[in-house]
Amino acid sequence: MPELATRGSAAIVLAHRLARLLPVVAIAFALWLTHRALGDYTARDLAQLVFDFPATTLSGAVLLTAAGYLMLAGYDWIALRHVGRKLALPQVLLAGFTGFAVSNS
Known part of the structure; x- marks a missing residue:
């Protein structure tokens, strides 16, 4: 019976390590795909396109992008007010902008 507990513990440790590794692998894969897609262009080419x-x-x-992010961060501000928490507006905006920028990228 103790052997099963040890195997279970080892499996949990492995699962936690894999869970930590997965975002790193995903970001590396995304960077590789971006490099592959944009590898034929220089920074000057991309700037010229813009x-x-x-x-x-x-x-x-x-x-319009700034207005959209401001509205999304407004949801956070409203939610904080609803649950009775008060944070400084710059903190709410920074957290909202950062969270939505990362999650929508």
């Missing part, structure tokens, strides 16, 4: 858009289009995209 700046080929009219300034009004770029500024509109930036403003």
